[in-house]
Amino acid sequence: MGVSEESAVSLRGVVKRFGPITAVAGLDLEVPPGVCLGLLGPNGAGKSTTMRMLTAQAIPDEGEISVLGWRLPGESKQARAEMGVVPQLDNLDVELTCRQILTVFARLYRVPKGARADAVQRALEIANLTERADTRVDLLSGGMRRRLLIARGLVHQPRLVLLDEPTVGLDPQVRQELWSLIDALRARGTTVLMSTHYIEEAERLADTVAVMARGSIVARGKPTDLVHRYAGTQTHEVYGPPARLQELRAQGERAGWAMRRSGPALAILHAERHDGTLPEGVRRAATLEDAFVVLTGEEIE
Amino acid sequence: MSATALRLRTRRLHRLEPAAVVGVMSRDATVFTRNWKTTTFSSIVEPTIYLLAFGFGFGALISSIGGLDYKQYVGTGIVATAVLFSSAFPGMYGTFLKYRFQRTYDAFLAAPVDTDEIVSAEVLWIGLRAGVYGNVPLLVAIAFGLDPRPTAVLVPFICFVTGCAFVAFGITLAAMAESIDNFSYVTSGILTPMFLTAGTFFPISSFPAGIEAIARLNPLYHCVQLVRDVVVLGVEPLADLGHFAFLLAFGLGLWRVAIWRMRKRLID
Numbered sequence: 401m402g403v404s405e406e407s408a409v410s411l412r413g414v415v416k417r418f419g420p421i422t423a424v425a426g427l428d429l430e431v432p433p434g435v436c437l438g439l440l441g442p443n444g445a446g447k448s449t450t451m452r453m454l455t456a457q458a459i460p461d462e463g464e465i466s467v468l469g470w471r472l473p474g475e476s477k478q479a480r481a482e483m484g485v486v487p488q489l490d491n492l493d494v495e496l497t498c499r500q501i502l503t504v505f506a507r508l509y510r511v512p513k514g515a516r517a518d519a520v521q522r523a524l525e526i527a528n529l530t531e532r533a534d535t536r537v538d539l540l541s542g543g544m545r546r547r548l549l550i551a552r553g554l555v556h557q558p559r560l561v562l563l564d565e566p567t568v569g570l571d572p573q574v575r576q577e578l579w580s581l582i583d584a585l586r587a588r589g590t591t592v593l594m595s596t597h598y599i600e601e602a603e604r605l606a607d608t609v610a611v612m613a614r615g616s617i618v619a620r621g622k623p624t625d626l627v628h629r630y631a632g633t634q635t636h637e638v639y640g641p642p643a644r645l646q647e648l649r650a651q652g653e654r655a656g657w658a659m660r661r662s663g664p665a666l667a668i669l670h671a672e673r674h675d676g677t678l679p680e681g682v683r684r685a686a687t688l689e690d691a692f693v694v695l696t697g698e699e700i701e
Numbered sequence: 702m703s704a705t706a707l708r709l710r711t712r713r714l715h716r717l718e719p720a721a722v723v724g725v726m727s728r729d730a731t732v733f734t735r736n737w738k739t740t741t742f743s744s745i746v747e748p749t750i751y752l753l754a755f756g757f758g759f760g761a762l763i764s765s766i767g768g769l770d771y772k773q774y775v776g777t778g779i780v781a782t783a784v785l786f787s788s789a790f791p792g793m794y795g796t797f798l799k800y801r802f803q804r805t806y807d808a809f810l811a812a813p814v815d816t817d818e819i820v821s822a823e824v825l826w827i828g829l830r831a832g833v834y835g836n837v838p839l840l841v842a843i844a845f846g847l848d849p850r851p852t853a854v855l856v857p858f859i860c861f862v863t864g865c866a867f868v869a870f871g872i873t874l875a876a877m878a879e880s881i882d883n884f885s886y887v888t889s890g891i892l893t894p895m896f897l898t899a900g901t902f903f904p905i906s907s908f909p910a911g912i913e914a915i916a917r918l919n920p921l922y923h924c925v926q927l928v929r930d931v932v933v934l935g936v937e938p939l940a941d942l943g944h945f946a947f948l949l950a951f952g953l954g955l956w957r958v959a960i961w962r963m964r965k966r967l968i969d
Contacts, residue, residue: 418969449969455811458969477714477813485811491804493728500731507724508812552808 406469408433408560408591409454414463416449423449425615427463433559436582436592438606440599442698446615447595448488451564454593455480468560481510483560484553488568488595490545494538498529498548501537502555509556519555527551527581543574550581561585563594567601579604599689609688613696623688631658631690632670638681639665648679660693669694714813717821721814725822728805733830744787744830745837752779752838755902756845766904769933776842777932778901780856781863781924784835785896788864791827792871793884796963800875806967816964824868824956831864832857839932852931859931862945863924866952869959876962900925920951 409431416424424446431437441447452458454467456476465472467479493501502520511519524530527547532540540548546566553561566582567575582605586592596602602609603623610620619626638648645666652659655677658669668678669690692698733740756772766774799805806819836857843849874887898905898912899921905913916922923944930941 416969452969457807457810457967477815480811481714481813487807487811489804489807491808493732493803493805493808495732495735496728504724504728504731505812507727508721508809508814510720510813553811 406433407431407466408435408468409593410464410466411450411453412464414450414453414460414465416446416453416458416460422615424453424460427612427616429610429617431591431593433591434589436586436594436605436607438602438609439593439595439612440597440602440606440609440692441595441612442597442696445597445612445696447597447612448564450612451485451488451562451593451595454562455483455485481556482558483562484556484558486550486553486561486563486566488564490549492537492545492548492552495536497534497536498524498540498551499533501548501552505552506555511556519557523551523555526554526584528577543570543577546570546574546578547581550578554585558590560591560593563592565595565597567596567598575601599687599692603688611692611695613698618695619691626691627686627688629691630669630694631686632672633686634671635662635684635686635690636668636671636674636678636681637662637665637684638668638679658694660690716815717817718813721818722822722825725809725814725819726826729822729826740791740830741834744834745783747786748779748783748838749841751782752776752841755779756842759902769929772842772845773847773933774929775902776838776845776847777929778899778925779838780835780860780928781899781921782896782901783838784831784860784863784924785867785892785921787834788827788831788867789871789892791830792823792868793875793878793887794881795827796823796872796875797878797881797884800963800967806963810967816967817960820869820872820956820960820963823872824865824959827868828861828865831867832861835860835864839928847933849932850935852936855931856928859924859927859945859948862948862952863920866920866948866955869952869955872959873955873962876959876966895919895921898922920948923947 407430409429411427411429414424414427415422427446427450429439439447439450449458453460453465454472456473459473467476468482470476470479472479496504499520502523503516506516506519524533527550529544529547529551532544537545537548550563550566563582567578570578579601582592582594586605594605606623608620609623609626610617611626612618619630621629638645640648648666649659652668657674660667660669665681667690668674668681669686671678671683752775755775760771760775763771765771800807809819810816839847839849839853839856874884878884898908898916899919900916905916905922908916927941927944927948930936
């Protein structure tokens with residue numbers, strides 16, 4: 401089996417329903433080894449369900465999943481032994497210290513007895529928690545808890561790491577800290593699959609972005625390629641009273657412009673194609689956010 | 702690829718791996734080093750109070766039951782109560798808190814650990830604790846003059862097996878409960894009747910025949926009989942083997958049921 405050539409993660413035609421709701425609707429996704437793939441989508445796109453299916457904590461109704469060459473759900477335990485998971489919801493044992501948690505997980509990941517203390521120390525260093533090693537979790541700050549969650553997923557030096565919304569709900573400074581942590585992972589050649597609904601996070605960290613909407617992948621590529629393909633190079637923002645913008649939108653629809661709301665303005669995408677025909681406004685470079693809105697139909701808050 | 706991953710790749714991981722069970726138990730043991738005082742207090746104080754209240758209260762009115770001094774009768778019977786309290790309740794509340802509020806089991810399941818191993822580890826760990834706490838009433842009774850037979854050394858083992866069964870019972874209920882309030886029904890409707898009809902305070906032969914037949918299906922009754930036999934009455938091989946087989950079957954059956962219900966709860 402050519403482990404190095406096959407995808408680290410492969411989902412084909414995956415469907416997952418919860419009663420009447422279809423959370424994942426025919427998802428196809430390949431993550432090549434050594435790549436940091438950002439699964440970018442609005443809330444409710446099915447990202448977390450997809451992540452849970454990769455650890456067999458959710459079983460798909462249809463389709464095939466393999467992780468690190470293991471077929472799921474039958475061989476998921478082997479797959480889980482070789483990957484690290486950082487969940488979106490904090491599920492740390494609040495009664496334990498950082499070191500105690502990491503030691504328990506080193507055991508669960510079958511790190512041999514003689515190597516456990518070193519593995520724990522290394523994970524503490526990566527997460528910059530050495531000084532808090534013997535502090536109980538309920539006394540840690542939100543940012544430290546997140547770092548500990550990451551350390552827990554890295555204690556056995558996995559070749560694949562799943563990060564589910566790694567910085568959701570954190571303040572900007574803590575987010576920066578986590579980003580450099582994830583960057584370091586990537587630099588070491590670890591395959592990373594990261595779900596996020598923050599455009600900036602995907603743009604900053606991911607080699608490849610897969611945009612997910614309503615349970616399937618709607619586009620995939622390098623962030624800059626996605627911008628060029630779906631939003632062009634320039635965006636033209638027109639400001640004015642709502643009535644005027646509504647009129648402009650109707651005009652644009654007749655002319656076949658790609659448009660989106662951008663704060664108080666109406667943004668016309670691919671502005672470079674319509675030079676000379678556009679009303680007075682402000683030109684700016686097209687962004688991944690523009691492409692995201694085009695692809696998902698979702699406005700960003 | 703790290704050395705660990707390489708080693709694991711060479712062999713298939715099973716549903717029930719000792720390493721995972723021990724790993725989950727090590728988590729419980731680590732938590733226990735922090736909260737052993739409260740756990741121990743609640744597990745032994747209540748049965749001890751029952752023992753003293755009934756032993757001295759009723760003991761003053763009833764001199765003996767079936768040839769046994771009443772204090773000895775209750776002292777051996779309450780062992781089963783202590784096991785029930787220190788196994789069924791942690792099984793219900795502890796498990797519910799861990800999967801619902803702390804999401805501890807979710808974290809385990811993302812590692813190479815399956816529901817079978819989580820449930821088995823909880824059963825073994827709390828069962829072991831019950832195997833220790835169950836002896837406390839007996840020690841109190843000994844302090845008040847009970848003279849145990851040598852076969853009393855089997856009591857911790859009997860308590861362990863009974864305890865495991867009731868943890869599995871508790872986990873099953875926790876997995877089926879929609880809210881923690883549901884446990885009130887269990888406590889009032891199942892556990893309290895169970896511990897009152899186990900032959901702890903009076904022989905179940907006092908009941909009308911129909912109810913006595915039902916009481917014989919109470920696993921706690923079999924625990925009481927076993928403990929009483931090995932401690933004071935003397936072992937009756939056939940009858941005691943029957944009691945033990947009943948407890949074992951109850952425990953093994955509920956262990957599987959607990960895994961099944963918990964998997965339904967944890968895996969979407």
